[in-house]
Amino acid sequence: MEFVEEEMMLGMNTYKYHIPKYALLNASNNPLNAGFYSFCPNGLMNLTAAVSAPVFASKPSFMDGEPWLLEEITGLPPVDPATMDTNIWVEPTTGALVKAIKQLQVNVMIQQTKKFPKLDKLRIEPRYVPVALVLETGGMDDELATTFKESVFKPRRIFVIIMWVLLGVVVALSVLFVGLLFRHIRVNKSPDSTKLIIPANPEDEIYANEY
DSSP states (O other): OEEEEEEETTTTEEEEOOOGGGGGGGGTOOOGGGGTTSOOOOEEEHHHHHHTSSSEESSSSGSOOOOHHHHHHHHHHOOHHHSSSSSSEEEETOEEEEEEEEEEEEEEEEETTTTTTGGGOSSSEEEEEEEEEEEEEEEHHHHHHHHHHHHHHHHHHHHHHHHHHHHHHHHHHHHHHHHHHHHHHHHTTTTTOOOOOOOOOOOOOOOEOOO
């Protein structure tokens, strides 16, 4: 997931994330995806090994994929990143999930193959046909959000107030200490101050004014 922006949700500041475009690039454009057998057009996720069938997942309407994937299929809605992407909203201090929306389009690859002679009318190049749209949502409701804020944010505000009070006390004591220190130094340097001078002869006591 990739950070998108900060957004207010249910009275809380949240971080919004989405599936970045590079996550669905094929292995030629993103070598890291070679481990997921992404030897297919950009914008598709190869699920063949997982389901033992030529099934590929994508974002709705092949969003972030090759333009020709959408051009070859009629009836799909136009791409709208604001409503078609998979997103999660996370409270940044605790990492709690506030809201999540997962949207995936399931596609089947069809093409001409010698194993099925009746499919000889199909073209040799593969075509990816949408067969299902998966939409899952979850997160906090208003009641849970209220409980969360009272349990997390209120104690944190009290803690912050206490920290500021303690900081103010420390600053005040520091200023007082510095003031008393300067006063002590100024008094010791005053010309009226006297010092006891220890004479060479212990039997004599001499007091002298320091000028």
